[in-house]
Amino acid sequence: MSSRPAPLTDDQLAAALAERPGWTGSAAGLQRTIEFADFLTAVRFIDELAPHCERLDHHPDLRLSWRRVELTLVTHSTGGVTALDVELAAVVDDVAAALPLAS
Template identity: 35%
Template sequence: MSADLLARHATHGAAALDDAAVEALLPAVPCWRMEAAPDTGVRLVRDFAFLDYMETIAFVNALAWMVHREDHHPDLQVGYRRCTASWTTHSAGNRLSENDFICAARADAIYAGRTGA
């Protein structure tokens, strides 16, 4: 199903997914987890590991290009050998939309292309 997500693009004004739709999409992005967001919503989160700071920043830059094209931007926490990305759809009441899963799958593809993981 990840290939199905990679074939799609984020759309403006995506609606919040119901719980059943979220549960159906989670297996397509198995490295991601759901967390409560501080603003009472929910977010999709993944931690990425790297060999050093330059690899981390190269990934963040590649991710920035993708999210700019998709016009759906994550929150990022960047450290020396790690980056944590989290998505939620603010316009959908800080709930998850299909856009979050599309961008998570695309982030996974970027990571795999850079690290082989």
């Protein structure tokens, strides 16, 4: 029996995206770009997100550019988006909401 999560169906993916404002995506991955107040806050976001990723044993693809963080979530072992990606998207949203964003 495999412990890998199953990829979401198109309907499940559409429903998940509808519940996560700011996220876009397809079966290839969920994407969000967050612009923070400044560079140090963007770095702090990544630092505060990291323990949650370790707990979930699920790690986003991240790109940091000045105060902007671009995230892509995909379960590489299944080749698509799974419930684990949706769970991590919610964590990303919670961590980002606690920090100052660009105005």
